[in-house]
Amino acid sequence: MRMRILLVFAAATLIGCNATEAPPGRVGTGSSRRSAGDRGADVRLEDVKKIVARQYEVAVDQLDVNRPLLEYGDELNVIEVVMDLEERYRVEIPDECFMDKAARGSLGIHKGLTTARLADIVRERLSH
DSSP states (O other), X not given: OHHHHHHHHHHHHHHOOBGGGSOOOOTTOSOSOOOTTXXXXXXXXXXXXXXXXXXXXXXXXXXXXXXXXXXXXXXXXXXXXXXXXXXXXXXXOOGGGTBBTTOOSSOOBXXXXXXXXXXXXXXHHHHO
């Protein structure tokens, strides 16, 4: 697991990531109609909340889905959450979806990344 974190950091450093293209947003702002073949419809906000709450050791009912994840913990926690989501939904989440290449002196996690935005990102990745 630590090797994956190092690889993510190395890739972010070498190729650059830009989470500003995917600004944090609220869940449910898109169309509620989905085709039968759209696996993104299987992503429930409650399931994403459980993964985030477990990683940050916060009660699910105390987790604000629109609060930036970095207010709950550090950047490594975010990477762990992303890896858990990738494993759970069998999807690859590109670094540019959650990292900000303009961030210096850190892993570069987008400061506005929220649980709601992560759920949207997973839905978008599964819809492609």
